[in-house]
Amino acid sequence: MREAYHKELELIGQALVEMANLVSSAMGRATGALLDADIQQAQSVTSTEEQVEALQRELEERAIAVLARQQPVATDLRMVVTSLRMSADLERCGVLAQHVATVAQRRHPQHAVPNDLRRTLLEMGQLAQRLMAQAAEVLITQDVEAALQMEQDDDRMDELHRMIFHHLMDERWHHGVETAVDITLVGRYYERFADHAVSVARRVVLLVTGEQAEELAATAPTPRGQTT
Amino acid sequence: MREAYHKELELIGQALVEMANLVSSAMGRATGALLDADIQQAQSVTSTEEQVEALQRELEERAIAVLARQQPVATDLRMVVTSLRMSADLERCGVLAQHVATVAQRRHPQHAVPNDLRRTLLEMGQLAQRLMAQAAEVLITQDVEAALQMEQDDDRMDELHRMIFHHLMDERWHHGVETAVDITLVGRYYERFADHAVSVARRVVLLVTGEQAEELAATAPTPRGQTT
Numbered sequence: 001m002r003e004a005y006h007k008e009l010e011l012i013g014q015a016l017v018e019m020a021n022l023v024s025s026a027m028g029r030a031t032g033a034l035l036d037a038d039i040q041q042a043q044s045v046t047s048t049e050e051q052v053e054a055l056q057r058e059l060e061e062r063a064i065a066v067l068a069r070q071q072p073v074a075t076d077l078r079m080v081v082t083s084l085r086m087s088a089d090l091e092r093c094g095v096l097a098q099h100v101a102t103v104a105q106r107r108h109p110q111h112a113v114p115n116d117l118r119r120t121l122l123e124m125g126q127l128a129q130r131l132m133a134q135a136a137e138v139l140i141t142q143d144v145e146a147a148l149q150m151e152q153d154d155d156r157m158d159e160l161h162r163m164i165f166h167h168l169m170d171e172r173w174h175h176g177v178e179t180a181v182d183i184t185l186v187g188r189y190y191e192r193f194a195d196h197a198v199s200v201a202r203r204v205v206l207l208v209t210g211e212q213a214e215e216l217a218a219t220a221p222t223p224r225g226q227t228t
Numbered sequence: 229m230r231e232a233y234h235k236e237l238e239l240i241g242q243a244l245v246e247m248a249n250l251v252s253s254a255m256g257r258a259t260g261a262l263l264d265a266d267i268q269q270a271q272s273v274t275s276t277e278e279q280v281e282a283l284q285r286e287l288e289e290r291a292i293a294v295l296a297r298q299q300p301v302a303t304d305l306r307m308v309v310t311s312l313r314m315s316a317d318l319e320r321c322g323v324l325a326q327h328v329a330t331v332a333q334r335r336h337p338q339h340a341v342p343n344d345l346r347r348t349l350l351e352m353g354q355l356a357q358r359l360m361a362q363a364a365e366v367l368i369t370q371d372v373e374a375a376l377q378m379e380q381d382d383d384r385m386d387e388l389h390r391m392i393f394h395h396l397m398d399e400r401w402h403h404g405v406e407t408a409v410d411i412t413l414v415g416r417y418y419e420r421f422a423d424h425a426v427s428v429a430r431r432v433v434l435l436v437t438g439e440q441a442e443e444l445a446a447t448a449p450t451p452r453g454q455t456t
Contacts, residue, residue, distance in 0.1 A: 064309055071299040081292055084312060169406050177408045178397050184412045 005070045008062065012083050015059045016090065017139045020200065022052050023093040024132035027193060030100035031125025034186065035118060037104060037111045045101035052094035059087045078210060082203050086139075089196040093132065096193045100125075103182050112182045114175045117167060121183075124160050124190040127153055131197040138201045142208050147201035157194040161187050233298045236290060240311050243287045244318065245367050248428065250280050251321040252360035255421060258328035259353025262414065263346060265332060265339045273329035280322035287315045306438060310431050314367075317424040321360065324421045328353075331410050340410045342403045345395060349411075352388050352418040355381055359425040366429045370436050375429035385422040389415050 026048040033042035063080050066072065072080060103112050113121050131153050138147045164187045167173070168180050254276040261270035291308050294300065300308055331340050341349050359381050366375045392415045395401070396408050 060309075064305060067295060067309070068301045068305050073296045077292060077296050081288075081295070081312060084309065085316060088313060088316060165409070168409055173405050177401050177405060180405045180408050181393065181396055181412045184409045185416065188413065188416065 005066070008066045008070070009076060009079065012059060012062055012066070012080065013139065015055055016083060016086055017136050019052055019055050019087065019090040020132055020136035020139060022048055023090055023097055024129050024136065026094060026097035027100065027125065027132065028129040030097045030104070031122065031129070033101050033104040034112055034125070035122060037108050039105060039108050042101040042105045045097050049094040049098045052091055056087050056091040060084060075207070075210070078207060082207055086200045086203055089199050093193050093196050096189045099189045100186055103186055107182065112179070114179060117164070117183060120160055120163055121186065124157065124187070127157050127160070128190045128193045131194050135197040135200040138204050142204055144205050144208055147205045150198050150201050154194050154198045157191055161191045233294070236294045236298070237304060237307065240287060240290055240294070240308065241367065243283055244311060244314055245364050247280055247283050247315065247318040248360055248364035248367060250276050251318055251325055252357050252364065254322060254325040255328065255353065255360065256357040258325045259350065259357070261329050261332040262340055262353070263350060265336050267333060267336050270329040270333045273325050277322040277326045280319060284315050284319040288312060303435070303438070306435060310435055314428045314431055317427050321421050321424050324417045327417045328414055331414055335410065340407070340414070342407060345392070345411060348388055348391055349414065352385065352415070355385050355388070356418045356421045359422050363425040363428040366432050370432055372433050372436055375433045378426050378429050382422050382426045385419060389419045
């Protein structure tokens with residue numbers, strides 16, 4: 001019974017890592033689709049999004065089953081509840097990757113991104129992908145330091161996002177309104193994606209530090225890092 | 229003990245309704261701020277957003293406490309878990325209302341919305357506010373019909389969103405790129421806000437229909453509508 005229980009918690013953790021890795025690589029392909037007007041990469045993002053949605057539903061059912069049958073308390077309970085929030089973050093990221101791919105599809109065979117913004121959007125795309133890969137790692141390692149480092153990458157994302165707006169507002173902008181609209185939306189998708197990645201990492205930190213706080217309060221100390 | 233338990237579930241339900249009503253009226257004021265370049269209305273949205281965030285944290289703690297102490301099963305368990313998802317939707321809506329208000333603040337004393345788009349954005353703003361008011365009502369009444377009606381209002385929101393893009397893409401557009409960027413973002417904020425309102429209503433429907441399915445499966449029938 002207890003063994004089955006820990007197996008269930010482990011499967012929930014694994015599903016989160018899988019979702020994070022899937023949406024990370026989906027955003028990588030969406031960025032490729034966007035910058036290269038590559039319709040095949042765009043289409044492959046759609047199938048990943050469906051996979052992520054299925055994982056999310058599965059995780060939710062599994063979490064509810066664990067809550068009903070095993071009735072976890074303390075750290076385990078917080079872990080399950082937090083997993084539900086994180087899976088919602090990750091599902092949303094699948095949709096955001098899909099949105100980026102859709103912009104590429106809508107403008108195909110034309111390019112949605114003008115040459116003078118390619119480098120900035122490539123950096124945003126890579127940063128988004130990397131932040132999510134790091135979130136996946138933090139989910140595994142529960143490394144608070146690694147989670148906190150992500151905040152800096154996110155600051156860089158915000159900086160790039162502001163740079164895009166400066167570029168759009170520049171009176172020398174000559175790519176027309178349609179491109180401005182696309183770039184505005186894509187910039188927002190990347191920024192939200194990064195926010196969700198950081199949010200996942202922050203929730204891991206809250207779990208870990210909550211755990212520490214509980215440990216400090218407890219009279220009988222227990223070894224750390226055995227909950228996921 | 230049981231009485232305290234039902235009181236807790238009731239308080240969770242009440243907090244959701246309160247959050248929905250708060251973000252509905254916040255979006256109303258954000259729309260006022262946007263259309264009238266009214267800085268005071270914009271500022272009042274900020275304080276509502278903070279209030280909604282506090283309610284969300286409170287609700288989350290209350291839900292975790294109920295799960296830990298009362299260990300609900302079946303419908304009650306789903307209700308608590310679903311409440312966590314709905315509160316995340318509603319918290320996000322507070323942020324979206326804030327985003328609309330921020331656009332108004334950034335352009336003040338100028339107007340962010342050109343005259344030929346006022347009517348469309350007013351309709352989007354009103355629709356967003358109304359959809360959320362209806363979500364609050366559905367949370368109280370658990371009326372499946374009323375929830376399903378919201379889908380039509382959401383279709384209208386999508387139609388208005390498309391109209392905005394047509395307007396932006398029109399070669400007669402003469403309001404410049406900065407306004408195009410603002411309108412693109414604001415359109416997206418309204419559309420996402422409406423999506424969250426519909427999502428809240430859909431979750432209520434899932435809870436109610438899940439309940440019905442359980443009743444059908446159960447041998448001993450129990451009276452409906454006594455769970456929240």
